[in-house]
Structures are given as structure tokens and as C-alpha cells.
Amino acid sequence: MSLIPQAKNKINRKYVSPAAIRVVEKLRAADYEGYIVGGAVRDLILGNKPKDFDVATNATPEEVKGLFRSARIIGRRFQIVHVRDGREIIEVTTYRGPHLSEGSIKSASKQSDKGLLLRDNVYGTLAEDAARRDLTINAMYYNPIDGSVLDQMDGQKDINARLVRVLGDPQTRYREDPVRMLRVVRFAAKLQFDIESETEAAIRVCGPLLAEIPPARLFDEFLKLFMAGHGRPTLLLLLRYQLLDSLCPDAAFLIEKEPRFKTLVTQAMGNTDQRVKDGRHVTPAFLLAALLWPVVQTRADNLVRAGEAAAQAIHSAGQQVIAETCQKMAIPKRFSFPVREIWELQTRLERRQPKRVKDLLADRRFRAAYDLLLLREESSETLNNAGEFWEQQQLEYPDLVGTAPPRTEDKSPRRRRPRRKREG
Known part of the structure; x- marks a missing residue:
């Protein structure tokens, strides 16, 4: 020793x-x-x-x-x-x-x-x-x-x-605990180290073993991967080794297929990394909203082409995507509900209805939804200058932003049971 x-x-x-x-x-x-x-x-x-x-x-x-x-x-x-x-x-x-x-x-x-x-x-x-x-x-x-x-x-x-190397035979160690592959990627991104050749080669063979990991543990790993200030380089390594497929396969496919989606998600990760470095608050809800947006938007567009209204299409697509993702990663409701709110605000921000401006500014998810809207524009999506419009509204009503109380998940009124008539 x-x-x-x-x-x-x-x-x-x-x-x-x-x-x-x-x-x-x-x-x-x-x-x-x-x-x-x-x-x-x-x-x-x-x-x-x-x-x-x-x-x-x-x-x-x-x-x-x-x-x-x-x-x-x-x-x-x-x-x-x-x-x-x-x-x-x-x-x-x-x-x-x-x-x-x-x-x-x-x-x-x-x-x-x-x-x-x-x-x-x-x-x-x-x-x-x-x-x-x-x-x-x-x-x-x-x-x-x-x-x-x-x-x-x-x-x-x-x-x-400046090497990340697994101790022992990499394939054996990955089979013992497939999460070690995510740790290798996380440390390589965090430390800006290279991955040793045998350690790297075994990832390509053992990647599918992550399907054996309980969804709750994978969500914990998601937080470690993306909330520590190294999300952008981590995302790029996960894509390189096809490990993002184990967390959100449809998003991984679309990010690789569509350059605009890759631009949006990598920029979202980069912005969050900067917030961490600046000591500002970050939330998994926004990262999940950005990461899964390519899937939600693609499915919502298909529903709109089938005749569904835009707002309802986003709502339906969002429900589907959250349900499917939770089978891979157990996203707690305290995050999944805000994610859906961020998505559903997109169509409302795009419409820019004058009578709804103050209500939307006051929505507690407005800032996150607005940030996602800007990322969509930066990734070459044409939204008729919606980002500039909402920037002006924030300058005009700065005290309104995010002031509304939180909404409850169940918005439907509760039905009262009819009272039984007393006998006699």
C-alpha cells in the first residue's frame, strides 16, 4: 500500500x-x-x-x-x-x-x-x-x-x-451495480477527466443493464447528474454513451435526431449550470420540462394535426409523457405537476391575449415557462416574437411576476354525497 x-x-x-x-x-x-x-x-x-x-x-x-x-x-x-x-x-x-x-x-x-x-x-x-x-x-x-x-x-x-477508471473488471463491476456507469460519466463531466479505455468500452456493452435499477433510485441519480452545476457536459456524455435512453428514451432519440431540440436542451443545461455557479436557486422541474419538451411538443403537434385544440393537445401529451417517464424515473408529484404547468403555459404565452397578461405574469410558473419560451426561440422556433412581448410586460408590471398563490393539482369541484334521510 x-x-x-x-x-x-x-x-x-x-x-x-x-x-x-x-x-x-x-x-x-x-x-x-x-x-x-x-x-x-x-x-x-x-x-x-x-x-x-x-x-x-x-x-x-x-x-x-x-x-x-x-x-x-x-x-x-x-x-x-x-x-x-x-x-x-x-x-x-x-x-x-x-x-x-x-x-x-x-x-x-x-x-x-x-x-x-x-x-x-x-x-x-x-x-x-x-x-x-x-x-x-x-x-x-x-x-x-x-x-x-x-x-x-x-x-x-x-x-x-486526469483519468476516470473503474476498479477491477469494468463489466463485472457494472453488472454488480449498473449505476456505476452513471457515476463514471458524472465524474468525467465534473472533473473534466477522460474515461479510461476499458472503463469506456464496457459502458457500451452494459448500458441496457440500467433497466434493472428501481425508478426511485434513477431519479435520485438524475438529480446528481444535472443539479450539481455540470449538467451540460454530463448530458453530452450521456448521449455519447446512449445512457440517456435509460432515463428518457424518446427524449434521447429526438435530441439526437433534431438539432433544434439538442440546442434547446443543452442550452437549458448550460443556463442551469451557470445558476448553480452563481449560487442561485435551481429546480428539477425546469430541467425536466426542458429535457422532455421535445417529446411533448412532437406529440402535441401530432394531436393538433389530428384535429385537437393546441391547449388540449399539450395537456394530453404532457400527461402521457410524465406517465411514461415515471416508469423509468419515479418523478415525485412535487416536480411532475410544476413540469406540466410549465408546458401548458407555453400555448398561453404564445397567444399573448391582452386580457390575460396580468394573470399570466402573476402565475408562479411564469418565470420558468418564460425561460422555456426563450429557449424555444433561441433554438430557431418561430413564435412571432413572443419572448420580446413578455419581456416588455415584465418591465411594465415588475411587481406582478410570480405573485399568485400555488394552484392545487385537482382543479375539479368535489361532489358532495347526498344526505341520507333519517328513518322514522
Whole structure:
């Protein structure tokens, strides 16, 4: 195992969470091992300030919980401990070991017939834990006590070469957990690293395995992919490796087929990335509205050609698209309902009815709908200067924008049950 002393790893201690240091110190004081591990170490070596800190130890979850009052054990697939320190939560994991055979008495792991890990509570040594991690650049262990870094998987070498490399055989690791392919793409986009050749080649073979992942987990991954300020390069990599097909196949097809749709969606991602960098609020609803708009618009156009009114066509198409997408990604209603509102405002913004101007400006989804309208114009769609019109209205009535209370999803009046006549 390679030991990189503090003088060579050049980690700036002021970027290290005091809470994570306290967790490591308490573990070591109780004669357990403890290291800051994973992406935090990678970011520290790159000279960046990590957002989250994880700690790895040889203590079991129950032993960790016994040391910290504010600790709680979570997870089924692999148990971890959340230790709260003030406002910060430090995630503490026990060293993982190699999978035991299903017939073993001590087996705490379980795989599907396709190799997908269903349960993974197998504990091991630090060396075994390092070998079980997903990427070389995430398999380094930092000791905040003496400032050294343990690196037995050549993570430092790949950081210097700016490479994302899966540990072990890539196809085997992707079959264990297909989400690793999304992680490879996410880190390549975030760090602006290349993907190592074997790691890359296996993605093209194993991409369809993402269909095995529960929709709820895929939505969580969607948030990680697009809400961290690197959405545009992430989208382009997902398209390159045909991984977007597993999240929203119809949108992936249309974005690749129609240049105007690709322009719209990539610009939406780029605008959101800039908002993240500026520290402004971003919402998954707008990203989903932009990402799925090519499908909604295409289907709505077909309905209009079949004789349906434009507003009803958008409504019908939106319902269909959300229902189909939720089979791949479990979009919560708190996001899916605003997405449909953004779509349905498009036809109303296009019409520019003078009597409805103030009501539309006051709609709480107006800003997001207006931003989507501008993206449509920027992608060469002709909307009779609707964007300029609504820009002028906002200048004329600046205090109105987004002031209306939220609408409820069910707009239909409730029917009252007729009262029963009392007998006698």
C-alpha cells in the first residue's frame, strides 16, 4: 500500500471538515481505525473544498453507533451510520470485504441472477475495502491526524493523468451495480477527466443493464447528474454513451435526431449550470420540462394535426409523457405537476391575449415557462416574437411576476354525497 506523506499530497487542512476530524479522532481514541475516504480525498488532492465528508472504519455499524449519541444506522443494501455534528452529517461506513458465496453460513451479500448486488453487508479490512470501491480516484484514505494518504489503487496516478477508471473488471463491476456507469460519466463531466479505455468500452456493452435499477433510485441519480452545476457536459456524455435512453428514451432519440431540440436542451443545461455557479436557486422541474419538451411538443403537434385544440393537445401529451417517464424515473408529484404547468403555459404565452397578461405574469410558473419560451426561440422556433412581448410586460408590471398563490393539482369541484334521510 502506497503511503503519501503530508508534504507530498499537499492537502490543505483548512478545507477539511472539523466534524469529520472529530469523528476520526473519537474512533481512534476507542482503538478503532478511522480515515476520511472517497470523493472528499480526491477533491482535497485536486485543491478543491469538498461538500461532503465520509469516514471509513473497521468498527461495525453497531460499534460506531455506541460511540456517538447523535448516530443512527440507515440502509439495507449496505448499512452505514450517519453521525450528526451540529448542522453537518458525517457518513461512517465499515470496511467492506469480498462477497461471500451464497452457500456460506456468514454470507451477508446477495446478487441477482444477472450479477446485480441486492444486499451487501460484508465487512472486511482496509485493503479489501479499497479494492471494493468503484473508481481508483475514490479509493484513497486520508488520515487527518498526521496528514498522510493511503493509496493502494494508484488513485493519485489517475488524478495526475486526469483519468476516470473503474476498479477491477469494468463489466463485472457494472453488472454488480449498473449505476456505476452513471457515476463514471458524472465524474468525467465534473472533473473534466477522460474515461479510461476499458472503463469506456464496457459502458457500451452494459448500458441496457440500467433497466434493472428501481425508478426511485434513477431519479435520485438524475438529480446528481444535472443539479450539481455540470449538467451540460454530463448530458453530452450521456448521449455519447446512449445512457440517456435509460432515463428518457424518446427524449434521447429526438435530441439526437433534431438539432433544434439538442440546442434547446443543452442550452437549458448550460443556463442551469451557470445558476448553480452563481449560487442561485435551481429546480428539477425546469430541467425536466426542458429535457422532455421535445417529446411533448412532437406529440402535441401530432394531436393538433389530428384535429385537437393546441391547449388540449399539450395537456394530453404532457400527461402521457410524465406517465411514461415515471416508469423509468419515479418523478415525485412535487416536480411532475410544476413540469406540466410549465408546458401548458407555453400555448398561453404564445397567444399573448391582452386580457390575460396580468394573470399570466402573476402565475408562479411564469418565470420558468418564460425561460422555456426563450429557449424555444433561441433554438430557431418561430413564435412571432413572443419572448420580446413578455419581456416588455415584465418591465411594465415588475411587481406582478410570480405573485399568485400555488394552484392545487385537482382543479375539479368535489361532489358532495347526498344526505341520507333519517328513518322514522
